[in-house]
Amino acid sequence: MADVARRAGVSMATASRALSDHPHVAPATRARVLAAAEHLSYVISPEASRLAGGTTGRVAVVVPHISRWFFASLLEGLEAVLRESDLDVLLYHVGDAADRSTFFQRLPARRKVDAVVVLGMPVAEPERERLGLMGVHIVAAGGQVESYPYVSVDDLAAGRQAMDHLLFLGHRRIGMIATADPGQPGWPAVRGRTRAYHEAHADAGIPVDERLIVEVPWGGAPGADAMAQLLGLRKPPTAVYAHSDEVALGAVRTLRRAGLRIPGDVSVVGIDDHPLADLTDLTTVAQPVREQGTLAGRMVLSLLSGEDITDGVTVPTRLVIRGSTGPPRP
Amino acid sequence: MADVARRAGVSMATASRALSDHPHVAPATRARVLAAAEHLSYVISPEASRLAGGTTGRVAVVVPHISRWFFASLLEGLEAVLRESDLDVLLYHVGDAADRSTFFQRLPARRKVDAVVVLGMPVAEPERERLGLMGVHIVAAGGQVESYPYVSVDDLAAGRQAMDHLLFLGHRRIGMIATADPGQPGWPAVRGRTRAYHEAHADAGIPVDERLIVEVPWGGAPGADAMAQLLGLRKPPTAVYAHSDEVALGAVRTLRRAGLRIPGDVSVVGIDDHPLADLTDLTTVAQPVREQGTLAGRMVLSLLSGEDITDGVTVPTRLVIRGSTGPPRP
Numbered sequence: 340m341a342d343v344a345r346r347a348g349v350s351m352a353t354a355s356r357a358l359s360d361h362p363h364v365a366p367a368t369r370a371r372v373l374a375a376a377e378h379l380s381y382v383i384s385p386e387a388s389r390l391a392g393g394t395t396g397r398v399a400v401v402v403p404h405i406s407r408w409f410f411a412s413l414l415e416g417l418e419a420v421l422r423e424s425d426l427d428v429l430l431y432h433v434g435d436a437a438d439r440s441t442f443f444q445r446l447p448a449r450r451k452v453d454a455v456v457v458l459g460m461p462v463a464e465p466e467r468e469r470l471g472l473m474g475v476h477i478v479a480a481g482g483q484v485e486s487y488p489y490v491s492v493d494d495l496a497a498g499r500q501a502m503d504h505l506l507f508l509g510h511r512r513i514g515m516i517a518t519a520d521p522g523q524p525g526w527p528a529v530r531g532r533t534r535a536y537h538e539a540h541a542d543a544g545i546p547v548d549e550r551l552i553v554e555v556p557w558g559g560a561p562g563a564d565a566m567a568q569l570l571g572l573r574k575p576p577t578a579v580y581a582h583s584d585e586v587a588l589g590a591v592r593t594l595r596r597a598g599l600r601i602p603g604d605v606s607v608v609g610i611d612d613h614p615l616a617d618l619t620d621l622t623t624v625a626q627p628v629r630e631q632g633t634l635a636g637r638m639v640l641s642l643l644s645g646e647d648i649t650d651g652v653t654v655p656t657r658l659v660i661r662g663s664t665g666p667p668r669p
Numbered sequence: 670m671a672d673v674a675r676r677a678g679v680s681m682a683t684a685s686r687a688l689s690d691h692p693h694v695a696p697a698t699r700a701r702v703l704a705a706a707e708h709l710s711y712v713i714s715p716e717a718s719r720l721a722g723g724t725t726g727r728v729a730v731v732v733p734h735i736s737r738w739f740f741a742s743l744l745e746g747l748e749a750v751l752r753e754s755d756l757d758v759l760l761y762h763v764g765d766a767a768d769r770s771t772f773f774q775r776l777p778a779r780r781k782v783d784a785v786v787v788l789g790m791p792v793a794e795p796e797r798e799r800l801g802l803m804g805v806h807i808v809a810a811g812g813q814v815e816s817y818p819y820v821s822v823d824d825l826a827a828g829r830q831a832m833d834h835l836l837f838l839g840h841r842r843i844g845m846i847a848t849a850d851p852g853q854p855g856w857p858a859v860r861g862r863t864r865a866y867h868e869a870h871a872d873a874g875i876p877v878d879e880r881l882i883v884e885v886p887w888g889g890a891p892g893a894d895a896m897a898q899l900l901g902l903r904k905p906p907t908a909v910y911a912h913s914d915e916v917a918l919g920a921v922r923t924l925r926r927a928g929l930r931i932p933g934d935v936s937v938v939g940i941d942d943h944p945l946a947d948l949t950d951l952t953t954v955a956q957p958v959r960e961q962g963t964l965a966g967r968m969v970l971s972l973l974s975g976e977d978i979t980d981g982v983t984v985p986t987r988l989v990i991r992g993s994t995g996p997p998r999p
Binding site for chain 2: 364365366397400404405406407408410411412414415418419422427428429430431432558559560563585588589591592614615617618619620629
């Protein structure tokens with residue numbers, strides 16, 4: 340605070356009043372103090388600014404994708420809760436690495452929100468530092484981000500539900516179509532879902548054949564390509580575990596084009612329970628997506644009302660058996 | 670302005686300075702003037718506030734749905750353009766009628782944006798009045814809203830592309846699955862796409878059989894139900910024209926369950942070119958959705974920079990022939 344006051348050429352008391360939005364500060368003085376504070380990356384402690392009652396009524400939501408069902412559904416659930424409490428949602432889409440870097444660099448200067456919600460994306464160490472500079476509440480939804488209160492599914496458990504189902508049906512040669520998001524490296528969902536594949540094999544006493552693992556970017560077309568790669572093996576899998584329904588639906592297309600029956604020749608299981616999984620009769624592991632957004636919204640409200648939340652919330656997933664899985668051919 | 674000044678107990682000059690964000694106004698005075706102006710629903714003319722350079726750097730985006738692909742894609746395109754110009758996006762989801770009414774009632778009091786973009790929804794007369802009170806720029810995207818500059822497809826033309834394709838293939842008994850959005854009555858897309866069905870029949874000299882028209886809420890499951898209804902007719906259609914791909918995919922499920930071949934027994938065409946239409950080999954009429962959001966964003970930037978835009982922009986659609994349409998059985 341002393342540095343801020345010195346830089347702005349005002350007393351400590353004035354600097355403090357300016358930063359806490361006290362009414363008896365001339366606009367020009369306040370601007371000078373804010374500029375100095377920003378320059379020095381001075382952080383108003385959330386407690387202090389809350390005590391001073393200075394709230395913007397706005398929450399920033401940061402998403403890596405908007406048009407994908409998973410992210411849009413999280414956002415829908417979150418927005419509904421915040422709007423009900425008359426909080427406005429500022430939407431920030433950060434796509435590739437360059438985008439992210441610019442966004443997080445500028446973030447502290449935008450000190451104009453009461454909280455930040457990070458939807459379905461990992462937060463790297465330098466980004467955590469920039470977020471920290473904002474001095475506002477931070478919540479993560481749609482993924483475990485250990486540094487913040489989060490709402491998520493247990494990706495390892497979800498993956499195990501899919502894998503154990505295939506193993507129970509008698510499959511021993513199971514392919515995995517793992518998804519990588521090039522713009523969001525280190526996303527824990529990928530790690531958990533991949534680990535499930537390996538642990539399920541270990542528990543069943545089946546060695547993993549690395550040729551059965553294909554990693555592709557998220558999406559239907561990449562899923563279709565991955566399935567083609569698996570069908571090109573001398574001994575293709577009898578079942579395929581895909582990290583997401585959209586990827587699984589791509590695999591289904593390739594199988595259909597190859598004239599193979601599902602599940603007669605090859606079983607397919609996804610994760611998500613995308614609305615079209617039901618329509619396409621895809622077996623999947625359902626996760627409550629909108630609800631994760633809702634819970635994250637409630638977490639924001641609790642934090643803003645002064646409650647202390649540090650833990651994450653894990654919502655349960657469940658296996659939904661439809662017509663795309665069955666026992667392997669005898 | 671005189672009323673505002675009187676109510677706030679200040680001179681006209683002071684009231685004007687306060688409303689135009691002039692720096693030499695004490696915060697308490699400004700608050701009083703703003704409160705008075707809000708009470709009187711005083712509208713700062715956009716021209717005046719633009720000349721005074723007073724901008725919030727924020728654009729409000731109003732959407733009737735977030736998690737549906739069409740709306741999320743529009744939003745993604747729009748957000749990208751606005752963010753590039755360092756404008757923040759305030760997201761407002763208005764769902765049912767009660768929601769809409771509350772939202773539009775409160776809107777003028779939220780005079781804290783430079784523009785409002787209405788995504789994929791009709792704007793009723795009382796809502797237009799409330800929007801007008803805000804005195805900011807308004808743009809519509811993803812639908813023709815004649816009162817505002819808009820970006821849209823020509824729904825009549827899109828519907829004709831689908832219908833003319835079926836007629837060209839030789840179909841004479843064509844069903845239509847029309848979609849109604851109960852929360853958004855009067856949506857022009859529905860009107861245009863329905864009119865296309867009737868006009869195509871008239872041009873081909875084929876009388877419309879009203880039993881072949883089913884109207885359902887948007888979605889896959891309603892589409893499946895609609896198809897079942899059509900299959901319950903003594904003489905079912907040989908082809909089905911659905912107002913959207915997701916509805917068409919519902920119809921496809923019902924046909925598959927009934928053991929019917931697509932397109933051997935029944936052809937199906939949708940509208941949109943949803944990413945899963947490609948994966949499921951669905952013939953459709955493609956509309957550039959993200960691009961409509963992008964164009965709307967550019968429209969906002971032009972308006973904010975003082976350009977005068979009053980016309981709408983119509984982006985072209987195109988027929989994408991895949992595997993779900995073919996000639997009727999001889």
